Amino acid sequence: MNRKQIIEQIKSKRSFLCVGLDTDLSKIPAHLLDTEDPIFEFNKAIIDATKDYCVAYKPNNAFYECYGVKGWESLQKTIEYIPENCFIIADAKRGDIGNTSNYYAKTFFETMNCDAVTVAPYMGEDSVKPFLQFENKWVIVLALTSNAGALDFQFTTDTKGEELYKKVLRKTAQWGTPDNMMYVVGATRAEGIGEVRKIVPDHFFLVPGVGAQGGSLEDVANYGWNQDCGLLVNSSRGIIYASNGTDFAEKAGIEAKKIQEEMAKILDQKGF
Numbered sequence: 001m002n003r004k005q006i007i008e009q010i011k012s013k014r015s016f017l018c019v020g021l022d023t024d025l026s027k028i029p030a031h032l033l034d035t036e037d038p039i040f041e042f043n044k045a046i047i048d049a050t051k052d053y054c055v056a057y058k059p060n061n062a063f064y065e066c067y068g069v070k071g072w073e074s075l076q077k078t079i080e081y082i083p084e085n086c087f088i089i090a091d092a093k094r095g096d097i098g099n100t101s102n103y104y105a106k107t108f109f110e111t112m113n114c115d116a117v118t119v120a121p122y123m124g125e126d127s128v129k130p131f132l133q134f135e136n137k138w139v140i141v142l143a144l145t146s147n148a149g150a151l152d153f154q155f156t157t158d159t160k161g162e163e164l165y166k167k168v169l170r171k172t173a174q175w176g177t178p179d180n181m182m183y184v185v186g187a188t189r190a191e192g193i194g195e196v197r198k199i200v201p202d203h204f205f206l207v208p209g210v211g212a213q214g215g216s217l218e219d220v221a222n223y224g225w226n227q228d229c230g231l232l233v234n235s236s237r238g239i240i241y242a243s244n245g246t247d248f249a250e251k252a253g254i255e256a257k258k259i260q261e262e263m264a265k266i267l268d269q270k271g272f
Helices: 003-013 030-034 038-050 068-081 098-111 129-133 164-172 190-199 217-224 248-269
Strands: 017-021 056-059 087-094 116-119 138-144 181-185 204-207 231-235
Touching (some): 003 248, 030 038, 038 068, 056 068, 098 116, 098 129, 138 164, 138 190, 164 190, 181 190, 190 204, 190 217, 217 231, 231 248
Parallel strands (some): 017 231, 116 138, 181 204
16 A cells, blocks of 8 residues: 555545554453454454544554464454555564565565564664565654653664664665655654654654553644644554453444544644
8 A cells, every 4th residue: 555545545534543453362352262263253343343444454463473373374364354445554573684674574565465564673774675675565663662661772862962763763764765664653752753753754653552551642643743644543452452242343443433533623623
């Protein structure tokens, strides 16, 4: 999916919501555990209930890889089930070099047919560039995260006083373009979103942390907006675990619709 198509979906659905599929067997409704593939059955129902309210889905690979081959099968079936008009993000946080990076890119873009993959840029240009060689595919670079450990490295300064996350932004922006590179920017550091936007004004941001993690959608829009909206705001637990009963899908749809309606108001306010 290219940039124009993402923007078209945002306008059409009046939404910039991404639903995170962090599917945990210990949290899904008990009645699904007796099915042949509980993870896929859960995801299928969630997708059916939310597809009209979101423009993207983000399966977190860790929740699938831990089950070995069966987990990978559940992930592949989930990706294949997601509608064509939804952007698919493999939240894999890869970050190696050389042929290893090349094969990671092939895994997610050719074998699994995802639209994007999250990548850690710590090892430099050759850990990111292989993902940028695929037409209409995206690399989503970790830029500014909202976990407590972010303070360990991301805000350290060099001899000129520049913080590391800003150096990462400036450097990685030279490798790709706003048409094939996005950035992960945590929602619980709202002012930080504004700082990132100053450095990369045209790129899309994948913004986790809205909902269960306490981030404000209004703040994200105020600080992160650009002329193309430029935001994919992720919500995982607040939607997919809205209920652990037989009504789980219905409740997930209700929560997704609430966020979509809030996003529609923001889009209207911005004249988008």
